Amino acid sequence: MSQTIEEYLATLKELMKNCDAAIQRDALADAEEHLRSAMEGEDPSRLETVMEEYGSPEEIAAAYEIMEEKTTPGIASSRLKKDRNWLARFFGIYADSRAWGAVLYMLISIVTGTVYFSWAVTGISLSVSMIIMIFGIPLAALIFVSFRGLALLEGRIVEALLGVRMPRRPVFTRKDVTWQQKLKSIFGSKVTWFSLLYLLLDFPLGILYFCLTVTFFALGLGLIAIPVVQYFFHIPMIDWNGHAVYLATWTYLLILLAGFLVLTANMHLAKGLGWLQGKLARGLLVVD
Amino acid sequence: MDENEVAIKKFQKELNSGIASLVLLGVLANSKEPLYGYQIARQIGAGKVEGLSMKQGALYPVLRSLEKSNLLESYVEPSVSAPPRRYYRITLTGSEAFKQWRTTWEQTRDFVDATLKGMEQ
Numbered sequence: 001m002s003q004t005i006e007e008y009l010a011t012l013k014e015l016m017k018n019c020d021a022a023i024q025r026d027a028l029a030d031a032e033e034h035l036r037s038a039m040e041g042e043d044p045s046r047l048e049t050v051m052e053e054y055g056s057p058e059e060i061a062a063a064y065e066i067m068e069e070k071t072t073p074g075i076a077s078s079r080l081k082k083d084r085n086w087l088a089r090f091f092g093i094y095a096d097s098r099a100w101g102a103v104l105y106m107l108i109s110i111v112t113g114t115v116y117f118s119w120a121v122t123g124i125s126l127s128v129s130m131i132i133m134i135f136g137i138p139l140a141a142l143i144f145v146s147f148r149g150l151a152l153l154e155g156r157i158v159e160a161l162l163g164v165r166m167p168r169r170p171v172f173t174r175k176d177v178t179w180q181q182k183l184k185s186i187f188g189s190k191v192t193w194f195s196l197l198y199l200l201l202d203f204p205l206g207i208l209y210f211c212l213t214v215t216f217f218a219l220g221l222g223l224i225a226i227p228v229v230q231y232f233f234h235i236p237m238i239d240w241n242g243h244a245v246y247l248a249t250w251t252y253l254l255i256l257l258a259g260f261l262v263l264t265a266n267m268h269l270a271k272g273l274g275w276l277q278g279k280l281a282r283g284l285l286v287v288d
Numbered sequence: 289m290d291e292n293e294v295a296i297k298k299f300q301k302e303l304n305s306g307i308a309s310l311v312l313l314g315v316l317a318n319s320k321e322p323l324y325g326y327q328i329a330r331q332i333g334a335g336k337v338e339g340l341s342m343k344q345g346a347l348y349p350v351l352r353s354l355e356k357s358n359l360l361e362s363y364v365e366p367s368v369s370a371p372p373r374r375y376y377r378i379t380l381t382g383s384e385a386f387k388q389w390r391t392t393w394e395q396t397r398d399f400v401d402a403t404l405k406g407m408e409q
Contacts, residue, residue, distance in 0.1 A: 030325060030348035033371045037326040053329075055343025067349035169364065170372065 002051060005035045012057040019065060021286045022165045027064045029169040093267040101161040102274030103267065106209040109277075112157065113206025116150055116199035123147065124196075141186050144196075151195030154202070155285050164278035167286060190287045198284040205280075209273055216266035223259030227252035304342045308350045310393055313359060313378065313386045322363075322375035325351065351376055359385050 002008035009028055016024040031054070038050045054060070093099045127140035148170065155166035177185075186192055226237045226247065236244035247255070315331050316323065323331070328351075329344040354360045359382035366372045378386070 026352065027349075029371065030352075030374075031345060033324070033373055034326050034329070034344065034348070036371055037324070037367075037373065053344050055345035059343050060345040063343075063346040064349045067353050169374070 002057070003047075005032065005039070005047070008035065008051060008057060012060060015057050015061040016064065019061075020165060021282075022167050023064055025167045025286070026169060027060060031060060090268075091264060093264060093271065096267075096271070098163050098274070099267045099271040101163065102270040103213060105157070105161040105274055105277070106213040106270050108157075109202065109206035110210035111206075112154065113202040113204075116154070117203030119150065120147060120196055120199040137183065141183055144186050144192050147195045147199060148192055151191075151198055151285050154198070155281065158278060158281045158285075162274045162278040162281075164282055166281065194284045194287050198281070201280070201284075205277065209270075209277075212273070213266065213270055216262055216269065220259045220261075220263035220266060223255050223262060226255050226259075300342075304346075308342060308347065309354060310386075310389050312347060312350055312354060313382060313389065316360060316376060316378040317383055317386045319377075322377040324373040324375050326373075328376070354382070358382075 002011055009032060012031055013024065013028060016027060019027075034054055035047075035050060038054070039047060042050075055063070123143040123146065127136070127143050130136035130139050152167065152170050156168075158164055159166040229235050230237060230246060231249075231252070236246050238245040238247070311332055312328065315328055325348055326344075329347055351360065351362075355362055355376070358379060360376050361379050362374050362376045364372045364374050
């Protein structure tokens, strides 16, 4: 039987060590929220009853494991059959919600990446330059907490668009500890530094994703546009030393097909990059 | 724990899995304001003998799964002396589902009652 809330949480964490890290974090956050809410203004001797009513760590771990088996993460769950031929699989990407989610992620990551990077760099320079002053350390702590907040937000975006299970709650820092311990829990935590690393990395990655996606979209749409523009508007798409070159009519179909292939391949590319990005997000943002 | 007790526990667990969702949805359907886990647990008296024979902690994963099915929605709000609390409220889909579930429950209850009564006679 646990004597304190910390002991209870440690036991629960130990029991759930084989679970998905994000579920484990949810379970710990729920337990901590409940136990501390229930003990608010109560005599410490009531803790045993409160824990008893909440359920033993074993029961709680079992309850989360059952629930997680029944549910799939995020809106973007792929329900495509695997046993179709390669042609159907290749073009079936248009019916894959995860691919569309990934495309959207590729497009917005340039914006989010820029915002994260600017905030991180501004925050770090501000923290470093202010650290000599008396309010420098609390200010730096505040800024570093904001990195974790941004990382949590990014996790929500990643889960919704890439379908990777990410933490839904912030890591809780206790209120009833001294200032030194609070600062230690901010600056000494892997969560803070990995979040910061992710925020910095997301900038170059966001640019790369955006450029690749837009380039191939433009290329695909451009190819499709060639026959249309040439046939209906008589505008040549190719200019050779000042001479307009008109493509033969029989090539129209080939060019259309090439454009469509590029667009489809781009969807696969986005899905693949989204998968990698999901791995990165899980690696850096889901830590103990 | 003797064999009889194990059988009772198992039966209760099987019963609870659906009822917990129904009760949680019911509490939130009747509540004017969003509630957080501990408030909900207190309202239905879970963990106590006379309440739903289910541990309070087991309600939280049910709340999460209801949220995933879009029957509930939630937001986190910081509190002064405790960790941030997750407040839940029912969605439009949730209210619709609750009405249907309630009918299903009433039919099931009447059917079970009638069957059990019929056996006694």
